[in-house]
Structure formats: C-alpha cells, structure tokens
Amino acid sequence: MLTSFAHKSKRPMPRAGRQDGIVLLMAIIVLVAMTLGALALTRAVYTTNALAGNLAFQQAATHSADAGIEAAVAWLEANNGLASSSTANLCDAAVGSTALTCDQSAQGYIAHRQDPTGSQSWSDFWTSNLVAGGYVKTVSTGNSGNADTAGNTVSYVIQRMCSGAGDAQNTSNDCSVSPNASSSTCAGGSSCDAGHEGLNSTSQVYYRITVRVVGPRNTQSFVQSMVAL
Numbered sequence: 001m002l003t004s005f006a007h008k009s010k011r012p013m014p015r016a017g018r019q020d021g022i023v024l025l026m027a028i029i030v031l032v033a034m035t036l037g038a039l040a041l042t043r044a045v046y047t048t049n050a051l052a053g054n055l056a057f058q059q060a061a062t063h064s065a066d067a068g069i070e071a072a073v074a075w076l077e078a079n080n081g082l083a084s085s086s087t088a089n090l091c092d093a094a095v096g097s098t099a100l101t102c103d104q105s106a107q108g109y110i111a112h113r114q115d116p117t118g119s120q121s122w123s124d125f126w127t128s129n130l131v132a133g134g135y136v137k138t139v140s141t142g143n144s145g146n147a148d149t150a151g152n153t154v155s156y157v158i159q160r161m162c163s164g165a166g167d168a169q170n171t172s173n174d175c176s177v178s179p180n181a182s183s184s185t186c187a188g189g190s191s192c193d194a195g196h197e198g199l200n201s202t203s204q205v206y207y208r209i210t211v212r213v214v215g216p217r218n219t220q221s222f223v224q225s226m227v228a229l
Helices: 022-079 122-131
Strands: 153-160 206-215 219-228
Touching: 022 153, 022 206, 022 219, 122 206, 122 219
Parallel strands: none
Antiparallel strands: 153 206, 206 219
C-alpha cells in the first residue's frame, strides 16, 4: 500500500520591527528641558529671596540710624553754650570760650568741616580719615559689640560747618549759619511791608551729623542730618 505524504513548505517568519530609538531620544530631550527649567526656577527664587533679604537688612539699618542722630543731637544740646561738662572737655582759652569751639574727639565731635575728596567715597573717608583720626563715637547699647536688637552697630560723627576751630562769631572763621532776621529787616515802603508779620530770630550755627550703621550680611548704611543750634 502506497502512502502519500503532503509536503508542507515553511513560510518565513516575519522579521521583528527594528527599534530606531526616536521615542527614547525625545524622552531624553524633554527630561533635559524640564531639568533646565527647574534649575532656572530655583535660581530665580533664590535670587528673589536674597534680594528681598538684603533690602530688609538695608531698611533695618536705615531705621537704626535714628538712634545715632538722636544721641548726637542730645550731646549737642547738652553742651551748647557750656565751657565744659561731664562729656566735654574745656577748650584752650586761645581757641574759644565754649566746648563746641574745639574738637571733642572722644564724643565724635569735630569743630570744623571735613569732606571726602573727589575720588573718595564716604565709606573710604570714614575709615581712612574719621576712624583713623579717632573721631568716631559708637552708640552704646549694653549688648555685646554694642549691636542693637536688629544686629546693627551704630556710630556717628558731628561736624561743625566751619572752616576751623574757634568761635563761630569770629569773622576769620567761615561758618555756615542761619540768617539773622528781625522786624527791622523789612524796609518801609517795600513789598514785604504790606501786612507783614515781624519775626525775630538769632543766627544759629549748622552742624552735620553723619551716622554709619553696620549690620548683618555686611550691610552698611550712611545717613546724614543737619541741625542748627
């Protein structure tokens, strides 16, 4: 008996699709972009916080300067017109008759005006001239390093706006003073004579108070005030 066998031909298996890696490449690009965006956002937040903190410290330093101005004004008022006091030494008779006619370096007082040169900043002038000359007075707070509750150290210098030491009334001493007014200064028949109110005032000498505040993060602030006595 003959047996027939049917021959079955083998079909070739379909080849697996080749992975070109495009999806992986796109995923890496997106991941890198997201990472760079996150880094940029973090840096922006850090910069904003640092800037806000610096502004806050600067503002606090400016507020602390009020203590220096008040201390300087209190010293001026306490010694104005006096020959000497517990906080002011007696001046040489050849210089002047009151304590404010000569330097009182221990109290941060200079009887004449000093200014930075054209190439100097106030910070440089403070260090190289005022501190070196022993004219700076630090406000005492009783805390370590005389820092206030905000961590600021306040110091000041008072300068009389005169060309030199001596009495301000001396004609050879060029001082910045307020004008001397009296009821007789308005000439009759002039425009100021119509319904004017006669005001009398004595001439006063101007003093410049410069306050330097040093605080956290190397914060430094200078504040100046002019007073007349």
